[in-house]
Amino acid sequence: xxxxxxxxxxxxxxLRVDTGAARAVAGATAAGLLATAAAVAQAALxxxxxxxxxxxxxxxxxxxxxxxxxxxxxxARGLCLLAAEVLGQRASGRxxxxxxxxxxxxxxxxxxxAAGERRSGELAATLGEGVESLDAYLGQALPQLALAVLAxxxxxAVLLWADPLSALxxxxxxxxxxxxxxxxxxxTRDLVDRRWAQLGRMSAHFLDVLQGLPTLKLFGQSRAxxxxxxxxxxxxxxxxxxxxxxxxQSSLVLDLAATMGVALVALEVGTRLLAxxxxxxxxxxxxxxxxxxxxxxxxxxxxxxxxLSGAAAATRILASLSPSPLAGEEAEDRRGVGAVxxxxxxxxxxxxxxxxxxxTYTPPGRERPALRDVSLRLPAGRITALVGPSGAGKSTxxxxxxxxxxxxxxxxxxxDRPLAGLDPAGLRRLVAxxxxxxxxxxxxxxxxxxxxxxxxxxxxxxxxxxAACAHAFIRALPAGYATPVGEDGTRLSGGQRRRVALARAFxxxxxxxxxxxxxxxxxxxxxxxxxDAIAAHCRGRSALLITHDPLLARLADEVVAxxxxxxxxxxxxx
Numbered sequence: 001x002x003x004x005x006x007x008x009x010x011x012x013x014x015l016r017v018d019t020g021a022a023r024a025v026a027g028a029t030a031a032g033l034l035a036t037a038a039a040v041a042q043a044a045l046x047x048x049x050x051x052x053x054x055x056x057x058x059x060x061x062x063x064x065x066x067x068x069x070x071x072x073x074x075x076a077r078g079l080c081l082l083a084a085e086v087l088g089q090r091a092s093g094r095x096x097x098x099x100x101x102x103x104x105x106x107x108x109x110x111x112x113x114a115a116g117e118r119r120s121g122e123l124a125a126t127l128g129e130g131v132e133s134l135d136a137y138l139g140q141a142l143p144q145l146a147l148a149v150l151a152x153x154x155x156x157a158v159l160l161w162a163d164p165l166s167a168l169x170x171x172x173x174x175x176x177x178x179x180x181x182x183x184x185x186x187x188t189r190d191l192v193d194r195r196w197a198q199l200g201r202m203s204a205h206f207l208d209v210l211q212g213l214p215t216l217k218l219f220g221q222s223r224a225x226x227x228x229x230x231x232x233x234x235x236x237x238x239x240x241x242x243x244x245x246x247x248x249q250s251s252l253v254l255d256l257a258a259t260m261g262v263a264l265v266a267l268e269v270g271t272r273l274l275a276x277x278x279x280x281x282x283x284x285x286x287x288x289x290x291x292x293x294x295x296x297x298x299x300x301x302x303x304x305x306x307x308l309s310g311a312a313a314a315t316r317i318l319a320s321l322s323p324s325p326l327a328g329e330e331a332e333d334r335r336g337v338g339a340v341x342x343x344x345x346x347x348x349x350x351x352x353x354x355x356x357x358x359x360t361y362t363p364p365g366r367e368r369p370a371l372r373d374v375s376l377r378l379p380a381g382r383i384t385a386l387v388g389p390s391g392a393g394k395s396t397x398x399x400x401x402x403x404x405x406x407x408x409x410x411x412x413x414x415x416d417r418p419l420a421g422l423d424p425a426g427l428r429r430l431v432a433x434x435x436x437x438x439x440x441x442x443x444x445x446x447x448x449x450x451x452x453x454x455x456x457x458x459x460x461x462x463x464x465x466x467a468a469c470a471h472a473f474i475r476a477l478p479a480g481y482a483t484p485v486g487e488d489g490t491r492l493s494g495g496q497r498r499r500v501a502l503a504r505a506f507x508x509x510x511x512x513x514x515x516x517x518x519x520x521x522x523x524x525x526x527x528x529x530x531x532d533a534i535a536a537h538c539r540g541r542s543a544l545l546i547t548h549d550p551l552l553a554r555l556a557d558e559v560v561a562x563x564x565x566x567x568x569x570x571x572x573x574x
Contacts (some may be wrong), residue, residue, distance in 0.1 A: 024091035038077035043288035051281035088139035137310020173261035258294035352415035359410035385556035438501030440489030468503035
C-alpha cells in the first residue's frame, strides 16, 4: 500500500474513534472555508476603499459605510479562525480521551503476558507523548490538509471570474507546490518514523535505569548508565534535528513557490496597470487576493512536522489498540460465567471443579514449552497445593487459569465448559489472586487493600488486614492505614508488601482463591500466622496454593507436583 493510502487510512481510523471528533473536524474545515470567503470579501472591500480614496479622490467620510462593512468582515474572519481553532482542539481532545481509555483497556484485557512483550517505557511513551502529539495533528494539521485543497480552489474560482489572465499566471506556479511538497515529504516521513522509534527506546531505557537504581548503585554501574542515556538521548536529539531541518526545507520551498506566484501576478498586473488596460480597483483586488490562494499551502507546510509526527504516533497507537473499543469492560458474557459459577438452586457464587486436560503452553519469545501435556484437577471447595522447583511451570498454571494466556493445545474446563469460552473479565471477578510479586500502587495502604473493592468500608479493610496478619505493622506506621506506600510499595519491606497484597485478596471474598508463594520472604513466626489465616479463609472455597513452603502444602487437601513442565505426582493428603 502506498504511503499516501496509509496516511488516509490513519486519518479515517482516528476520526472513527469518536464520531463527535469527525463532526468537529468538519466544523473546523467549514469555519476555515468561511474565513477564506471573508478574506475574499475583505480584499474586495479594501480594494474598493483604496480605489475610492486614491483613484476617485473621494473623502474618507464618504467611504464610512464601506469602512464599517470592512471592519465587520475582518471581525467575522477573526471569529471564523477562532471557531476553527476551538473546534480543532475539541476534536483532538475527544480523540485523545478515547484513545487513552482504549489503550489502557486493551492493555488490561490483554493481560501481563502480552504487556511483557513490549518494554513498559515504550508503552508509557505511546500513552503519554504519543497521544499528546495528536493534539496538533487533529486540531490543526488535519483541518489544514482539507483547507489546502478547498480554500485555493475557492480563491482560484474568484480569480478566474475576476481576471482569467491572473488566474493563468497563478496556475503556472501552483502545480509545482504539491510536487515539491511530496518529494520532500517522503524523506521527512522516514525521519519521523525513526525519531519515534528512538523516543520509545530512550523512554524504555530511562525507565529501566530508574527501576534498577538500587542494583546499579550496588554494582557500581550508575555512571555507565548515565553515559548510556547520554548516547541514546543524543541519537534522539540528532534525529529530531534532522526532522526539523527537512521540515524547514519544505517550508522554504513552499514559501519560495508562493512568493514566485505572487510576484508573477504582481508583474503582469503592474504591466497592465501601467498600460491602462486594467482598472485600478481590480488590480488592487487581484494583488490582495493572490496571496490568499497560497496561504493555506504555506500554513500546511508549517504544520508538516506536526502532521508527520502525529501520523507516526497514530500508526503506533492504532497498532496497539484492542479490536473492541472497550475490550474487557463492556463486551462481557456475564451470564455465561455466572451460569458456571452458580449452583443449580442457589444464587451464591461457588467455584466448579477446574480441570486441565493435556495442556501445552509455550510463552512468547521462548522455544521450550513451560507446560507439556499437563493434566490436573482442582476439586470444587477444596484446597490444592502446586509444588515443584523454580521454573517447573507453577506460575504458568495460574496465568492460564486467570486467562492471562491461552493454551497452545489441550483444554481447561470449568465444570463442563471450556474456560476459553468464558469472558476473561467476568471470570476474574470471581477469583481472588495473590501474585508471586505483588504490585502496590502509589497511594495509601488502605487504597491498595481496596484495589478490587473501592467501595469497601474502613471496617472491612481492617478486618482483611487482620486476617492477613498485616494490621499490627500497619497500625505502627506513622499514619496507619493512611500511610503512603510509595511507588510499587518501596516504603514497605518485601514481607509487608506481601501481607498487604494478601489482605487485598481476602477483602475480595471470592469463591476461587489463587495464591502464588504467599509465605515467601516472611519470618517463621509471621509465616505460621499467615498459613493459619490462609487455611481459615480458604475453608469451603476452591483454592490453588503455589508454594515452596512444605508447611503450607500440608494444609492442602491435594498436592500436585510439577517438574520441567510436567505433572510428576498428585496425592491427597487430607
